[in-house]
Amino acid sequence: MTAVKKVAIAGAGVAGLAAAIQLAKAGVEVDVFESKPELSALGSGITLQGNALRVFDALGAWDDIREAGYAFVGLNLRAPGPDAPIVAQLPDVKSGGPDYPSTMGMPRPELARILLEHAQKAGAEVRFGSQITGLDARADDAVEVFVNDESAGEYDLLIGADGLNSTVRELMGIDIKPESTGMGIWRTFVSRPDDVKNSELYYGGPVYIAGYTPTGEDSMYAFLVEKAQDRFGVSDEEAARIMLDESRAYGGPWNSIRADLEAGAHANYTWFTKHLVEGAWNRGRAVIIGDAAHSCPPTIAQGAAQGLEDAFVLTELLTQRDAVDQQLWDDFHGRRLPRAKAVVEASVQLGQWQIDGNRDADTGGLIYGIAQHMAQPA
Numbered sequence: 001m002t003a004v005k006k007v008a009i010a011g012a013g014v015a016g017l018a019a020a021i022q023l024a025k026a027g028v029e030v031d032v033f034e035s036k037p038e039l040s041a042l043g044s045g046i047t048l049q050g051n052a053l054r055v056f057d058a059l060g061a062w063d064d065i066r067e068a069g070y071a072f073v074g075l076n077l078r079a080p081g082p083d084a085p086i087v088a089q090l091p092d093v094k095s096g097g098p099d100y101p102s103t104m105g106m107p108r109p110e111l112a113r114i115l116l117e118h119a120q121k122a123g124a125e126v127r128f129g130s131q132i133t134g135l136d137a138r139a140d141d142a143v144e145v146f147v148n149d150e151s152a153g154e155y156d157l158l159i160g161a162d163g164l165n166s167t168v169r170e171l172m173g174i175d176i177k178p179e180s181t182g183m184g185i186w187r188t189f190v191s192r193p194d195d196v197k198n199s200e201l202y203y204g205g206p207v208y209i210a211g212y213t214p215t216g217e218d219s220m221y222a223f224l225v226e227k228a229q230d231r232f233g234v235s236d237e238e239a240a241r242i243m244l245d246e247s248r249a250y251g252g253p254w255n256s257i258r259a260d261l262e263a264g265a266h267a268n269y270t271w272f273t274k275h276l277v278e279g280a281w282n283r284g285r286a287v288i289i290g291d292a293a294h295s296c297p298p299t300i301a302q303g304a305a306q307g308l309e310d311a312f313v314l315t316e317l318l319t320q321r322d323a324v325d326q327q328l329w330d331d332f333h334g335r336r337l338p339r340a341k342a343v344v345e346a347s348v349q350l351g352q353w354q355i356d357g358n359r360d361a362d363t364g365g366l367i368y369g370i371a372q373h374m375a376q377p378a
Helices: 013-027 049-057 062-068 108-122 167-171 236-246 254-260 303-320 324-355 363-374
Strands: 006-010 029-036 047-048 071-073 077-079 086-088 105-108 125-128 132-136 142-145 150-155 155-161 181-191 197-205 209-216 219-227 267-276 286-289
Touching: 006 013, 006 150, 013 049, 013 108, 013 303, 029 150, 047 108, 047 209, 047 219, 047 303, 049 062, 049 303, 062 105, 062 108, 071 209, 077 155, 077 363, 086 363, 105 108, 105 219, 108 125, 125 303, 132 155, 132 167, 142 155, 155 167, 167 286, 181 236, 181 254, 219 236, 219 324, 236 254, 236 267, 236 324, 267 324, 303 324, 324 363
Parallel strands: 006 029, 006 155, 029 125, 077 197, 105 209, 155 286
Antiparallel strands: 047 105, 071 105, 077 086, 132 142, 142 150, 181 219, 181 267, 197 209, 209 219
């Protein structure tokens, strides 16, 4: 028996689809409402730590993800300059346990496609072009959900997995929004040189952080982290030029990255944000997870993993209990809030050290410490 029989999910991102898969597998009727007209084919790459891979296995998607991604071990820290020497090699922590690689990179569109296919195969109904515009949670045991300004009916639970600027969070009356950390990031999807075997980060130089992560035998994504500024209206040509100019102080594989940018590789720009709902993530029969509940810079590459863990813990409780009661919510928040808070605070701290120019900061120690923390199951 499950605590819910019919669930609405806002958002077809990683957290929303993970929740949909687990609930549908348990026989729950699931409707996923995604505001975008279709699954986005855009995006660069994503870094997934072992604790994320552990959740994918529980979802039944691990085999497909392993085939589509690029597994690797460890993280190298390089110095800026034409020779780009490696100054530190961080030890490997298999945060998902011994059965999974420590880290995997993969194209974001591939991850989205795989999770969508598994959600639909499990029986979830995914509706694109469907924006949740209202909710009525006056009943103790149900919530009425409004989609595109019309009632979609009553559900036992509404899960808001609709991202940073969550509509569900706002409709629930939670007045917390993401704030800029003062950093912005350029990303591009390029070919992988043979000598790039794992993630590498360069601290210092003309930008705060430069780096790249392999995502396949022939691909990787590269990034430059700079001071946050208004870059959102620039043309594709100007975006490539900025990445070219800002990366010239970095040698090694950056020479190949620049060649791809000059050949037409697309670059995109976003700001780093931070927020954390420190109180309850639910209001009656509505709850937020993933980026709707917490966000942080990708300095530890734990954003997607934390959203996946939110979904896994919530659905585990919903499918193993027979009631949505205060004990369920207490258990959910007890398992998720401290862990998400630790990741947010550490991720923000890593960025702040760069902004402050703190050369004595123990960057490697903080990254390694969080990895050890994440090795304990959520």
